[in-house]
Amino acid sequence: MIDFFEFCNKISPLDNIASVELSSILKLNSVKKNEPIVTRSPHAREFYFIKKGIVKLCFNGDGTEFTMRFFEAHTLLCDIESCTKNEHSKYRIVAIEDTEFFSFSFFEFEKLCLTHHSLETFYRRFMTMANLNMMERISEILEENATKRYNNFIKKKPHLLQRISLGELSNYLGITQVSLSRIRALK
């Protein structure tokens, strides 16, 4: 729990009262490797803070799975699509390793944001960072081919490389397993 508030305060300092109220809606959960993060309802609208392990935010297109992003320990995530839209989200959140995480209700969090400006500011800065992250991902996909993207991944996330399967990485890079295996072989 300390980890979570350290994470928050690093992004944007929270009021004491806000912290206390936020902590009161946190719930600790865990899932096994390959299990989806489903705490209560299958389409729960929640935030998740990864305490230990790795999860992926992924979706299916035409039988193939794609991964939007990996989330390691000490990162916060949320399927914004399912939280903000009425349709069902196309995303799933699945553990890549045995994972422990805190969850808290999206709606309760937004309610707290109404009364705690500092929480709203944190929320806004969190979204800004997530947005920057996504834009960086887009630039990379647009300007680099699969080989370069693979090499960039190795450079940026060497620790993840050991813990993610080839197939999972290819789903993130947007190429097939076979292509990635070939790229790897050519080095």
Next chain:
Amino acid sequence: MIDFFEFCNKISPLDNIASVELSSILKLNSVKKNEPIVTRSPHAREFYFIKKGIVKLCFNGDGTEFTMRFFEAHTLLCDIESCTKNEHSKYRIVAIEDTEFFSFSFFEFEKLCLTHHSLETFYRRFMTMANLNMMERISEILEENATKRYNNFIKKKPHLLQRISLGELSNYLGITQVSLSRIRALK
């Protein structure tokens, strides 16, 4: 100016006082087609609300230009990278048509957000929407080939198709002009 506040209130209603203070930092500008949006300093840290025209948020990789996103009339944009990071941003904002827009200082805006919760909420929801937008773009690039992405673009933004050059569209799709011309020919 009315347009701008209609835009804001649709995303999240603003306090009257917040609106007044925000309106006091708005400046109306215009640029000609193909000109970059540079109001004062070349790396101004500002938001832009497009009143008329179209701009693109673009960047250069290895001699080729890529476009992150087009912004039509009645949309708000900001080069978050240049505003939130100390390094110089790789992005440029360039008009595709003669364009009129309001600009306002990023820092003054953030200052206003400190005192006006409703403005902060608006800001947060704006970032959330931008983020969703970027995620949708990533899914599409990951799961669809250039032909399908081109067809999706036609479906989603038929009005833009008439106003954007082939080259500009190919920079958005992440393929070469020549490839796009070929795709078009095969229909």
Next chain:
DNA sequence: ATAGTTTTTTATCATTTGTTAAATGAATTA
């Protein structure tokens, strides 16, 4: 209208990535 410039098309060939299938290797369980 004309000349000059820019954009788009067409064509050819090279490279990258996809598809399929089979072989190997690694992990899991009976």
Next chain:
DNA sequence: TAATTCATTTAACAAATGATAAAAAACTAT
């Protein structure tokens, strides 16, 4: 350990996209 399943590699061919160059078309300014 053997048997089974799952993940990775290899290979051969197909399809998509890139690179380059040249032709055609569209646009601009005089």
